[in-house]
Amino acid sequence: MLKITLKGGIVKEFAAGTTVYDIAKSISEGLARNACACEIDGKLCDLRDTVHTDCSVSVLTFDDEGGKHAFRHTASHILAQAVRRLYPGTRLAIGPAIEDGFYYDFDFEKPITQDDLDKIEKEIQKIVKEDLPIERFTLPRQDALDLVSKQGESCKFELISDLPVDAEISFYKQGDFTDLCAGPHLMSTKYVKAVKLLSLAGAYWRGSEKNKMLSRIYGTAFTKQSELEEYIKQREEAKKRDHNKLGRELKLFTTSDIIGQGLPLLMPNGARVVQLLQRFVEDEEERRGYVLTKTPFMAKSALYMASGHWQHYKDGMFVLGDEEKDEEVFALRPMTCPFQFTIYNSEQHSYRDLPIRYGETSTLFRNEASGEMHGLIRVRQFTISEGHLVCMKEQLEDEFKGVVSLIDYMLRTLGLENDVKYRFSKWDPNDTSKYEGDSETWEETQDIMRKLLNDLGINFTEADGEAAFYGPKLDIQFKNVHGKEDTIITVQIDFSLAKKFDMTYIDKDGSKKNPIVIHRTSIGCYERTLAMLIEKYGGAFPVWLAPQQIAVLPISDKYADYAEEVVKKLKARGLRCEGDFRSEKIGYKIREARGMRIPYIFVVGEKEAENGTVAVRSRRLGEEGPKNLEEITARILEEAEQRAIFEDFKEN
RNA sequence: GCUACUGUGGCUCAGAGGUAGAGCAGCGCACUCGUAAUGCGCAGGUCGUGAGUUCGAUUCUCACCAGUAGCUCCA
Numbered sequence: 001m002l003k004i005t006l007k008g009g010i011v012k013e014f015a016a017g018t019t020v021y022d023i024a025k026s027i028s029e030g031l032a033r034n035a036c037a038c039e040i041d042g043k044l045c046d047l048r049d050t051v052h053t054d055c056s057v058s059v060l061t062f063d064d065e066g067g068k069h070a071f072r073h074t075a076s077h078i079l080a081q082a083v084r085r086l087y088p089g090t091r092l093a094i095g096p097a098i099e100d101g102f103y104y105d106f107d108f109e110k111p112i113t114q115d116d117l118d119k120i121e122k123e124i125q126k127i128v129k130e131d132l133p134i135e136r137f138t139l140p141r142q143d144a145l146d147l148v149s150k151q152g153e154s155c156k157f158e159l160i161s162d163l164p165v166d167a168e169i170s171f172y173k174q175g176d177f178t179d180l181c182a183g184p185h186l187m188s189t190k191y192v193k194a195v196k197l198l199s200l201a202g203a204y205w206r207g208s209e210k211n212k213m214l215s216r217i218y219g220t221a222f223t224k225q226s227e228l229e230e231y232i233k234q235r236e237e238a239k240k241r242d243h244n245k246l247g248r249e250l251k252l253f254t255t256s257d258i259i260g261q262g263l264p265l266l267m268p269n270g271a272r273v274v275q276l277l278q279r280f281v282e283d284e285e286e287r288r289g290y291v292l293t294k295t296p297f298m299a300k301s302a303l304y305m306a307s308g309h310w311q312h313y314k315d316g317m318f319v320l321g322d323e324e325k326d327e328e329v330f331a332l333r334p335m336t337c338p339f340q341f342t343i344y345n346s347e348q349h350s351y352r353d354l355p356i357r358y359g360e361t362s363t364l365f366r367n368e369a370s371g372e373m374h375g376l377i378r379v380r381q382f383t384i385s386e387g388h389l390v391c392m393k394e395q396l397e398d399e400f401k402g403v404v405s406l407i408d409y410m411l412r413t414l415g416l417e418n419d420v421k422y423r424f425s426k427w428d429p430n431d432t433s434k435y436e437g438d439s440e441t442w443e444e445t446q447d448i449m450r451k452l453l454n455d456l457g458i459n460f461t462e463a464d465g466e467a468a469f470y471g472p473k474l475d476i477q478f479k480n481v482h483g484k485e486d487t488i489i490t491v492q493i494d495f496s497l498a499k500k501f502d503m504t505y506i507d508k509d510g511s512k513k514n515p516i517v518i519h520r521t522s523i524g525c526y527e528r529t530l531a532m533l534i535e536k537y538g539g540a541f542p543v544w545l546a547p548q549q550i551a552v553l554p555i556s557d558k559y560a561d562y563a564e565e566v567v568k569k570l571k572a573r574g575l576r577c578e579g580d581f582r583s584e585k586i587g588y589k590i591r592e593a594r595g596m597r598i599p600y601i602f603v604v605g606e607k608e609a610e611n612g613t614v615a616v617r618s619r620r621l622g623e624e625g626p627k628n629l630e631e632i633t634a635r636i637l638e639e640a641e642q643r644a645i646f647e648d649f650k651e652n
Numbered sequence: 653g654c655u656a657c658u659g660u661g662g663c664u665c666a667g668a669g670g671u672a673g674a675g676c677a678g679c680g681c682a683c684u685c686g687u688a689a690u691g692c693g694c695a696g697g698u699c700g701u702g703a704g705u706u707c708g709a710u711u712c713u714c715a716c717c718a719g720u721a722g723c724u725c726c727a
Binding site: 103111112113114199200201202203204207208209213214215216218244248249255256257258260261315316335364366368369370371372373374377378379382384466475482484486487488489490521524525527528553555556557558559583584585586587588589590591592593594595601603605606607615617622623 | 653654655656657663683684685686687688689690700701717718719720721722723724725726727
């Protein structure tokens with residue numbers, strides 16, 4: 001008999017060869033019913049797996065990540081089975097569980113449409129009702145290849161072909177459907193009670209644009225219908241915060257067909273928010289020893305050739321002129337590096353000058369592919385809080401830490417510190433042609449960066465192939481309302497461009513050396529950061545960033561003079577304030593002001609005019625009653641001064 | 653760039669092979685109002701752009717432009 005350690009340290013004896021499912025059953029029928037997968041000695045396994053040595057076993061349910069994963073993975077198989085039943089000629093690609101659900105990639109004979117999803121969903125429900133037991137079997141590689149080629153599954157054939165010759169290939173079978181799969185899976189289709197297909201999209205086979213585009217069906221699954229409904233509701237709620245919709249409603253930005261894709265126009269409200277952010281960033285950077293530059297928006301191709309952008313980034317640049325015909329070709333800048341490097345090179349530097357921290361509120365132009373543009377998040381022209389720190393190797397650590405500290409301060413000020421994830425972006429050692437510099441330098445730089453990140457106690461993930469062409473990056477990622485992750489802030493250590501660009505300093509011993517460059521942004525690019533702020537706060541910006549901080553609403557025309565006087569006083573104190581003098585009812589004006597997420601509403605009528613007060617309604621506390629104008633002014637000024645954050649806006 | 657979808661007055665959306673409606677917003681008038689929509693009236697659209705099919709197209713076809721989700725790429 002084997003000694004099996006269960007959850008909570010309980011040890012029970014089982015015969016060798018017992019399946020985990022039977023172990024779960026012996027604990028309780030309920031557990032067996034809810035079991036989705038398991039961990040044997042900490043390793044994610046299938047319920048069908050058997051125990052052969054003393055070990056620890058924990059049964060995973062939908063409440064565990066691993067269990068949820070298996071559950072949704074099974075849902076994706078049921079989706080594939082439904083598709084095969086309805087559209088027999090369809091080839092299957094892959095169908096994993098993902099963070100909030102699952103997807104399956106198909107190669108349909110005839111493209112399907114949104115309407116087909118309803119049909120497929122009905123078939124899925126049928127399969128679930130059929131309560132098909134799910135069985136696993138394994139085959140030697142050659143037999144597996146024979147099986148999938150008999151099925152006509154050329155994608156599966158390709159996947160198996162990439163596995164080692166001696167590999168045992170596992171399959172899962174449910175009723176009339178068999179799929180190549182590593183598992184784990186549920187024991188039957190009947191558990192997948194609440195499934196919904198969410199969207200239809202294209203996806204390249206094996207993630208490469210050189211390959212065929214397949215049809216991807218996204219869906220999600222829960223154990224209970226009520227949980228599914230809750231999830232759908234949350235998704236709908238999140239979409240209401242979509243910056244691309246809300247940003248337009250709040251008159252922060254707009255776009256125009258005749259201006260072009262990826263070229264949003266910041267309207268007065270949006271421009272004001274960006275201006276406030278820029279002033280804040282420039283002042284803070286000055287405090288931290290940055291020097292300001294203002295460099296040209298374009299340069300001759302020669303500059304980009306020297307920096308390497310011409311070789312590595314030309315497709316992403318707007319080139320002005322025709323290289324074949326014109327003697328001189330210019331390009332709009334996609335990055336600020338070579339410009340600030342040129343400033344560095346305009347004078348001789350001693351080791352005593354270093355570090356030099358250049359900062360610039362820098363407008364950049366990138367010719368993104370037409371399908372990439374999205375609201376304010378992905379655009380063709382944007383303005384970034386750009387900066388390059390030129391330092392010696394022995395200063396790298398302090399400078400890097402200084403940069404991270406500045407970023408941390410920015411994130412905290414915006415209230416985003418808990419909404420971001422840190423990603424250590426490394427080069428792709430299997431495709432070195434995309435990068436400058438040799439592999440030794442890359443590995444060394446990456447080791448240095450990893451050590452710095454660990455020293456700083458940053459909780460980060462590592463990602464291959466995400467580096468810049470000149471060095472590894474620390475990327476700070478933010479998820480938009482659709483769950484899509486984008487980089488808002490990045491820091492890059494660059495050992496290669498200084499040499500390429502011939503940047504030098506004279507060291508103590510009189511020798512010329514190449515400095516190290518840290519490329520960094522402190523708050524990211526303003527358009528994208530604005531987008532994230534809109535979504536984070538649902539448009540209800542903290543007072544210091546609100547385009548309009550106060551609305552003064554006279555109850556009727558009779559009190560317009562007093563309202564005017566209040567507006568004047570507030571403006572004189574530097575508060576952003578407007579009066580609403582339309583002859584509308586007070587409820588109507590309040591509704592509009594709230595809709596615009598204005599943090600403070602001052603209602604003024606007979607009583608207020610008599611007493612020199614205002615009736616305050618704040619976004620945070622609702623109706624606050626009459627207040628002394630001077631006191632409430634001081635409070636709002638204080639709130640703005642502190643850059644206070646209250647996540648306070650409630651829709652109803 | 654790729655896949656699918658979408659494009660009707662400022663916004664949200666109806667509609668149909670015989671050149672268009674609703675609500676909100678706007679404007680005018682009345683109301684002078686106490687904390688999330690006062691009433692009445694008026695005006696506003698060559699139905700994204702261009703070409704084709706047709707006696708006739710905004711509705712069908714094609715191309716282009718723009719948007720949405722995803723893929724690829726990226727701050």
